[in-house]
Amino acid sequence: MSTAFIELNDSGILCRHGDVTIVTPGCALLTKKGIITGEQALQQAWLLPQQAYNQYWHQLNLSPLAATSKYARHHADLAYAQLQALYESAGRPEEVVFAVPGNVSNDQLSVLLGLVKASAFTAAGLVDAGVAAASLAGATGRVLHVDMQMHTAVVTELDCSDMVARRRASQYPELALKGFFDIWAGHIANRFIEEYRYDPLHTAAGEQQLRDLLPDFVAKLVAQPELEIELTANRGNFRLNILRSELLAASHARWQHLIETMGRLPAADVLLLSHRVAVLPGVDDVAQAIALPTVALSAEAAVAACQRHLSYIVDDRTSLGFITALPVASDAAALPSVASPPTVGSALEAVPTHVLYDNTAYPVASVLAVMWRDGALQMTGDQPLSAVFGREGVAGFALRRNADSTSLYIERETEAVQCSGNAKCLKVGDTLVFRGQSVTLIEVH
Structure with missing residues (x-):
């Protein structure tokens, strides 16, 4: 079936x-x-x-x-x-x-x-x-999982040992993704008004254009201090440079609310962030304020876990209950202990932890395969490279982290990859281009 x-x-x-x-x-x-x-x-x-x-x-x-x-x-x-x-x-x-x-x-x-x-x-x-996403994270002890939907945010309190079990899930509509993007759209619109006396939110076509551009623009701004945005109107094309610090300031109150919310929850050992949260400007300040080892989960963490645990999920087909506990995946990567949190190097020495592509951040654990499929790039870290690139007609490349996680480099190129930096020692901010599709290497704490 x-x-x-x-x-x-x-x-x-x-x-x-x-x-x-x-x-x-x-x-x-x-x-x-x-x-x-x-x-x-x-x-x-x-x-x-x-x-x-x-x-x-x-x-x-x-x-x-x-x-x-x-x-x-x-x-x-x-x-x-x-x-x-x-x-x-x-x-x-x-x-x-x-x-x-x-x-x-x-x-x-x-x-x-x-x-x-x-x-x-x-x-x-x-x-x-x-629960599903956390079962692949390798976290132990008391764990907080933070995710956002369009109209609310959900913080899930978990107990993780051999099983990942939900203790409580709480929702916070004031921390919805839509709220963040409404604030950022409003800020950018005000900048266009100040610079050009043009309000993109005044017309349906202008707002549609800005809203279409905004998700990708915000995702790219995570890895850059400044980025240009261009809008087309009847009066011509208007360009602005937007600083990442502007979006941080605009959304500061919302992030502060999340920090205060987390502070009122029972003490935890690890913080897990969904990919939706991890790519937002300002989330790194939240992680630092909470002072917990923090892991950004992959975009497919929940479905990958369900696929991994399929036999457990469908064990009793006579009844269909809501599963709020799952076994920890046997190959889940262990996290550093709370007593020895990961050290963070300087910005110049930072080793990328994630690949940013099409508004999604993909984690690089030990190796990540980047494949060309149907005119776009697809990422997988679940399969051996021999299995991925051993198939006939598969094009792409792989990113590998060395044993002590001090460097990241390109290997298994089926054809040339354009790299803005050193392909043998990739750094945060480097851009890789394969068949016209670009990815950016970022660090998520």
């Missing part, structure tokens, strides 16, 4: 089925011809705000929409449409294991299972996404 794995986070729903991996935002557009979901809907969300919806996963229920149509009466109909689109794009899996945020209520789980019952696939498992 073919099994797909879906992590339901409305900022980017991730689906893996075999060799197919899809990431799509939780956004829907209600049109006269039907329901459009995902990236296609997001690219029109500010152009057609009265037809756009992005709260249907956060508020998964059967309450009537303000403006109903024959295609959608409530949020559940919009969620169902997106599930069907994923089902088709993923190659029609027979069953799905869902990794869901810890703030999802029992009523919402019931609605989700109702949607599955009306679908051509079955639900093989329901797993807490924070």
Whole structure:
């Protein structure tokens, strides 16, 4: 039986089925011809705000929409449409294991299972996404897992030994991803007003353009002190240089709120950050203020864990409960002890810990394979290089960390990789280009 794995986070729903991996935002557009979901809907969300919806996963229920149509009466109909689109794009899996945020209520789980019952696939498992991701991290003791969704943030308190078990999950709507990006969009718009008397938020087309650019712009600004942004308007093209420090100042109050929130929680030994949190400007200040060993998890941590633990998840197919405890993966990388936290070198000597590509940071543990597939780059650290590059027609390269983690270098190039630095001793900020696709090497504490 073919099994797909879906992590339901409305900022980017991730689906893996075999060799197919899809990431799509939780956004829907209600049109006269039907329901459009995902990236296609997001690219029109500010152009057609009265037809756009992005709260249907956060508020998964059967309450009537303000403006109903024959295609959608409530949020559940919009969620169902997106599930069907994923089902088709993923190659029609027979069953799905869902990794869901810890703030999802029992009523919402019931609605989700109702949607599955009306679908051509079955639900093989329901797993807490924070528990799943932490099971691959190698953390021990009391652990805090922080993740963000479009409309809220979730902090999950975990006990980690041979098993990763959830103690409590708390949500904080005031720390939602949408809030951060609204603040940054507003700040950048004010800069354009000051410089050019042009307000990109004054028109639907201007706001759509800024919103389309913002995620990638913010992700790149994590690794650079300053970056140019350009907008096109009827009066011409407008360019601005935005400092990373500007975005830090704009969002300082929100980060401070997270620090204060974490301070009120029971003492912990390790902090785990989802990739959504780890790539935001300012998160490193949070990690330093909390003073815990901090690990940034990969974008596919939750679904990779569900795939790894599939036999455990589906052990009892006669009942389908919400799993909030999983075994620690046998090959999970051990973290440094709390008594000896990792040392941080100077910026000039910093060894990259992650590869930033397409708004996602991928961790480099010992080795990371970077493969070319369907016009884009795909990362994997789960397979031996001999297996990855032993397949016929596979193109790409690998990044390897030496035994004492003091250097990172390129190996296994199937063709030339353009490198802005020294390929034998890569540093934070170096850019690698393969077949026109670029990645940036960054450090996440």
